[in-house]
Amino acid sequence: MAIKRFPDEQPREGDIILHCAHPYGRGPFRWYWVQEPDGGPTEVEAPTGVRLQVHWIALCSDCEVESMRTGRDVEAFVRGHRVWSGDALVIQKDIVS
Helix, strand or coil: CEEEECCCCCCCCCCEEEECCCCCCCCCCEEEEEECCCCCCEEEECCCCCEEEECEEEECHHHHHHHHHHCCCHHHHCCEEEECCCCCCCCCCCCCC
């Protein structure tokens, strides 16, 4: 599985996303695009036990920082999934340090 941070694409209506389940407001969420070598979605088992075909992972800033600090893969922070609704611009591309 390949993971791309700050993808050029963004979730579209109906896409399944994995997320860290932290409330919005813990800093901007960061989007990751995941795919198999053939470009297709990655099949994962969600924390609920459901098998999903996904391209998207969203992490809050705290989880992203912890992932970088510890070297743990971003998918280790996934706690839930949902179907994305809306086509709003959601990708945060700049980081303030």
